[in-house]
Amino acid sequence: MRQILPPILAALALTGMLAGPVAAQLQVPGLPVPGVGSALDDLTDRVGDTVETADRTAAREARRLLRLRERTLDRLIQRNPAVIERDTQGDLARRGELLAIASSAGDLLALEQAGFGILAREEIEGLAVAVHRLAVPSGMPLAEAERLASGIAPDLELSADHLHFEAGGESSRTSATLTPPGLAAVSGATIDLPVGIIDGASSKAVPVAAQKGFARGAPLASDHGTSVASLLHFTGARRLLVADVYGSDPAGGNALAIARALGWLAASGSKVVSISLVGPRNALVERAVKSAQQRGVVIVAAVGNDGPAAPPAFPASYSDVLAITGVDRKGRALIEAGRALHLDYAAPGADVRALDARGRSMVLRGTSYAAPLAAARVAAAIGGGTNWRPRLDAEARDLGAKGHDTTYGRGLLCSGCGKRK
Structure with missing residues (x-):
């Protein structure tokens, strides 16, 4: 288990000033420390500034990664417009096709009458999952076809053929x-x-x-x-x-x-x-x-x-x-x-x-x-x-907050694996 410093000691360590006279005086948690009140006020301000800067940096990096993701997806569509397009949520999928799971004959008939074509039916090997591949009506964008199909057969389990x-x-x-x-x-x-x-x-x-x-x-x-x-x-x-x-x-x-x-x-x-x-x-x-x-x-x-x-x-x-x-x-x-x-x-x-x-x-x-x-x-x-x-x-080696957390889950596995030697 990683040892967690008390908040004020962690703050001092973060600013690089937990040393010398100040460190020597911080030996009894909870007791006043003569002569360092103003220094601690200054340190608190500096710690707050440091944390705020780190938060801004993390937020900026998160936004950069999100923009990079969107640019990558846009380029993929631009290079392959004949086979890739976006669905109703803006996610990338195979162009012109929808997937219907466990479809009823009535739903399929209604979709065919609306211009959808049944390309194939198959049962996924080893999983007993049946799926129909549907061709969207000619010239209709995937997102529009998805909305139309959902309106015709609202109980049908339907999705685009999303890319991963x-x-x-x-x-x-x-x-x-x-x-x-x-x-x-x-x-x-x-x-x-x-x-x-x-x-x-x-x-x-x-x-x-x-x-x-x-x-x-x-x-x-x-x-x-x-x-x-x-x-x-x-x-x-x-x-x-x-x-x-x-x-x-x-x-x-x-x-x-x-x-x-x-x-x-x-x-x-x-x-x-x-x-x-x-x-x-x-x-x-x-x-x-x-x-x-x-x-x-x-x-x-x-x-x-x-x-x-x-x-x-x-x-x-x-x-x-x-x-x-x-x-x-x-x-x-x-x-x-x-x-x-x-x-x-x-x-x-x-x-x-x-x-x-x-x-x-x-x-x-x-x-x-x-x-x-x-x-x-x-x-x-x-x-x-x-x-x-x-x-x-x-x-698993616990990291961060004690026990399960949203940063490391239940801990670090295979800590000695994959390293350079």
Whole structure:
């Protein structure tokens, strides 16, 4: 447990003046300290100014990250107007398509009469979730079509085919030797439990048990997917199943691809699934997540790197998904970390070493890389035949306020994992 200074001592330490004569006199908490009243008043003012400056800096950074997020989304639409557009909430989705879950024949008939086309019906493998892909009426914007369909069939569970994006951040190449530091240093064991990954594909630089594509051109090795897989491998996971939801598709990472990927992983025996992607709330993905959880799958997801002012990250925010944030090597929360509707744990998210698609060592930053480290600890606990939650809680190092908090969740997992040596 990190020791918490009394407020006035913390303030003095923050200003760098808890030293010399003043420090010598502050030995008995609660008693007057002769001769330092004016000094303390001055310090209080300076501490207030420091905290206010820090708050302004954090708020400015949050706004910058939010603007960067919006510019990134705008550029993606501008580059791919034929396949991507915004829905009623302004979120990015596959152009011209809606997803209807568990539709009734009456609802589908009413939508067809209004000009919607039924492109396909399928049941998601391994999850018993039925979905219809609907084509919107010709020439109608997605947002308008979504409102029209909701008016025609108000009880229908309907959503756009939302896009999800990698939760990776900054990276740099390094010539340092990549020595697996992970699980061996933590528990001295490897993980034989099948662990799933929903991301881009991994290259041959990381051995995986199976890999399957759920997007055009998939599986296609990516730096992000390879990095996530390498972190799980280095932390002891030896039976990796990788679902590539991106491939070469500009509208990759969509909700239907993620639901299909989750179904395949559940049917293939994955008991833990690591997801370092973020997107908006989506009815199909939420239904797929719940179905997988009912089949005993624990889903671990990153909160993203769009900052605290961004919308809540999904799938991290779905019920019972383990939401993971990142910390730097000093145990401080990443300033760019996004938020979820709940937070479970933190894991290393800065100065993390992993591999790129060419097998080169990279130094990485972002909550993308915290999620697989946390997932490895979940898998180790499940593979050990114990109740995984109490084991993780016992292992987690408490940071910040005592107990569960909104900055670090229930504490830091895998603190020795992913570090440079």
